[in-house]
Amino acid sequence: MDVLNKGKPGFLGLGAEEARVRVTKLPAEETDRASVIMAKEMLGRLLDLMRVPASVSVRELQLLGATTGHVPIALDISGEDLGILIGRRGQTLSSLQYLAYLIVSHQMKARVHLSIDVEGYRERRQEALRNLALRMAEQVKATGHSVTLEPMPAGERRIIHLALQDYPGVTTHSIGEGEARKVTILCQR
Amino acid sequence: MVEETNNMKELIEYIAKSIVNKPEAVVVTEEQSSERLILKLQVDPEDTGRVIGKQGRVAQAMRTLLRVMAVREGIRANLEIVSDQEIVSDQEIVSDQEIVSEAETSHETSE
Numbered sequence: 001m002d003v004l005n006k007g008k009p010g011f012l013g014l015g016a017e018e019a020r021v022r023v024t025k026l027p028a029e030e031t032d033r034a035s036v037i038m039a040k041e042m043l044g045r046l047l048d049l050m051r052v053p054a055s056v057s058v059r060e061l062q063l064l065g066a067t068t069g070h071v072p073i074a075l076d077i078s079g080e081d082l083g084i085l086i087g088r089r090g091q092t093l094s095s096l097q098y099l100a101y102l103i104v105s106h107q108m109k110a111r112v113h114l115s116i117d118v119e120g121y122r123e124r125r126q127e128a129l130r131n132l133a134l135r136m137a138e139q140v141k142a143t144g145h146s147v148t149l150e151p152m153p154a155g156e157r158r159i160i161h162l163a164l165q166d167y168p169g170v171t172t173h174s175i176g177e178g179e180a181r182k183v184t185i186l187c188q189r
Numbered sequence: 190m191v192e193e194t195n196n197m198k199e200l201i202e203y204i205a206k207s208i209v210n211k212p213e214a215v216v217v218t219e220e221q222s223s224e225r226l227i228l229k230l231q232v233d234p235e236d237t238g239r240v241i242g243k244q245g246r247v248a249q250a251m252r253t254l255l256r257v258m259a260v261r262e263g264i265r266a267n268l269e270i271v272s273d274q275e276i277v278s279d280q281e282i283v284s285d286q287e288i289v290s291e292a293e294t295s296h297e298t299s300e
Contacts, residue, residue, distance in 0.1 A: 042207070049200040050258055084257050092257055095250035102247065103207040178244065 035112045039073050039104045054079030072113035082118045133163040136185050137170045146186040157183050197258055209236035226266045237272045
């Protein structure tokens with residue numbers, strides 16, 4: 001913020017001049033950089049408090065666009081025996097990512113998208129889900145009976161939908177609400 | 190173990206203070222019985238919704254992290270969000286629903 005003219009108080013309100021300032025909005029790029037630094041530090045602090053010895057790194061490729069282009073800041077946690085940070089069906093990792101997102105967004109006063117991975121878990125899980133989707137689609141086509149998968153969070157359901165969007169002979173839908181929402185693979189007539 | 194439970198308190202304090210508008214009003218107290226630790230989180234009435242979240246999602250996420258620490262220590266830990274009932278009931282309906290769902294989830298996790 002630059003002060004162009006401090007203004008004059010005038011005398012008894014006579015001859016007063018209003019102050020003029022120029023307010024420059026922080027460029028999105030700088031907000032992104034600040035968010036990345038903040039996210040990394042904050043996650044390190046959370047892990048310290050949880051007494052989980054691990055290190056946090058930022059995936060450089062996706063450094064920019066977190067506050068503007070909806071590109072998440074990708075953080076990788078590495079260390080030994082980090083299964084406890086993943087939890088059943090990735091529940092602990094989801095909680096960690098959600099709280100981290102809330103903290104950074106609250107501090108930056110903007111929605112900052114974060115994607116946290118532990119020792120390549122998300123990559124492996126994606127691969128496993130894609131394989132599952134293809135296997136089930138094969139089965140649906142062979143038997144003509146639809147198959148409903150176990151409940152999954154939105155990101156995982158999306159992987160199933162995408163894996164089968166061009167698969168001939170089947171369609172996918174999500175059914176159920178909230179935590180219980182799951183994907184059904186149907187035979188296409 | 191005393192050190193570890195202090196850490197649980199610190200973790201909740203840190204998270205709560207980082208997501209509310211009045212961090213100075215955040216108070217976490219502990220009640221400890223033989224193998225069970227109860228953490229009570231108190232925030233400014235206007236911040237209650239922020240630490241509970243829609244459908245109790247924020248509180249649930251904090252409980253999940255607490256559980257990781259508790260399991261490692263072989264103890265049970267609960268998180269309760271303390272709010273002034275009168276003030277809460279004066280808030281909009283959305284908040285009331287959140288309080289209800291909060292109560293349900295805390296019941297679930299008590300086992």
